[in-house]
Amino acid sequence: MANAANKRLPLRAPLPAKPEGFPDRIALFLDLDGTVLDLAASPGAVSIPQETIVAIARLVSRLGGALAVITGRSLADVDHILAPLRLPAAALHGAELRRRGGGRVEDGGSPPPQRLTAALGAFVDARPGLALEDKGASVAVHYRSTPEREGEVRERVAGLVAQLAPAHELQPGKMVVEVRPRGCDKGSALVTLMADAPFAGRIPFVLGDDLTDEFAFEAAAAYGGAAALVGAVSRPSAAIYELPDPAAVRDWLAALADA
Numbered sequence: 001m002a003n004a005a006n007k008r009l010p011l012r013a014p015l016p017a018k019p020e021g022f023p024d025r026i027a028l029f030l031d032l033d034g035t036v037l038d039l040a041a042s043p044g045a046v047s048i049p050q051e052t053i054v055a056i057a058r059l060v061s062r063l064g065g066a067l068a069v070i071t072g073r074s075l076a077d078v079d080h081i082l083a084p085l086r087l088p089a090a091a092l093h094g095a096e097l098r099r100r101g102g103g104r105v106e107d108g109g110s111p112p113p114q115r116l117t118a119a120l121g122a123f124v125d126a127r128p129g130l131a132l133e134d135k136g137a138s139v140a141v142h143y144r145s146t147p148e149r150e151g152e153v154r155e156r157v158a159g160l161v162a163q164l165a166p167a168h169e170l171q172p173g174k175m176v177v178e179v180r181p182r183g184c185d186k187g188s189a190l191v192t193l194m195a196d197a198p199f200a201g202r203i204p205f206v207l208g209d210d211l212t213d214e215f216a217f218e219a220a221a222a223y224g225g226a227a228a229l230v231g232a233v234s235r236p237s238a239a240i241y242e243l244p245d246p247a248a249v250r251d252w253l254a255a256l257a258d259a
């Protein structure tokens with residue numbers, strides 16, 4: 001009989017120190033916030049240890065370039081956070097894409113209508129503690145400093161999107177409700193990246209922590225790949241592995257870089 005703890009926290013295996021096929025047959029896809037980065041009070045308050053930058057750079061080399069970021073952040077944010085690295089990346093849930101490090105950027109989604117952004121701005125301005133993050137093709141309402149507003153935020157953003165932005169859809173995340181171009185998700189982003197060198201023909205391995213990452217977890221599984229869910233998460237997930245927190249992710253990356 002399954003015990004209560006098992007029902008609360010689905011069993012996933014600890015992430016192996018070295019995925020089978022590393023480094024020649026693996027492509028590594030990394031989420032940022034809550035995975036490589038500790039969560040912080042606001043989007044601009046995150047930081048990454050220099051040794052993690054060094055480990056990622058070494059992994060890029062060992063993987064023949066087959067390491068990409070898949071994130072809800074903008075590409076400008078990704079490059080700022082990971083400087084001086086310029087990695088392949090699917091940013092804004094895939095609405096901004098860079099297939100090769102330092103290569104051309106492809107835009108896959110239009111910004112939401114200005115009247116939506118304006119309406120969200122007015123909503124946020126009237127409620128201390130909320131914050132609007134305008135990322136271009138995607139916009140987010142953060143409620144980390146006023147978690148009691150979660151229901152109100154979700155309801156209002158959903159209503160405004162339904163009314164004003166038919167080409168966009170909701171993406172809930174950690175203390176945030178995002179609006180992203182319809183059809184742009186981390187699963188389709190992974191598929192797009194996997195179509196080209198240096199990813200094509202490799203087995204995707206994804207690390208992520210949030211609901212948005214489930215799209216990438218499922219896409220990776222369809223290629224025979226795998227995923228690791230970061231954090232003590234009690235919801236069902238397509239990830240078969242787990243790691244306790246971003247610090248463990250950073251340790252794992254450092255060890256893998258030298259494996």
Ligand SMILES: O=P(O)(O)OC[C@H]1O[C@H](O[C@H]2O[C@H](CO)[C@@H](O)[C@H](O)[C@H]2O)[C@H](O)[C@@H](O)[C@@H]1O
Nearest residue numbers: 032033039040041042043071072073174175176
């Ligand atoms: O896909 P990710 O790389 O995980 O990015 C998801 C969102 O991350 C950021 O918001 C989250 O992290 C913030 C800093 O730790 C935190 O304050 C916020 O509560 C989290 O939701 C980012 O601001 C968003 O644009 C990303 O979509």
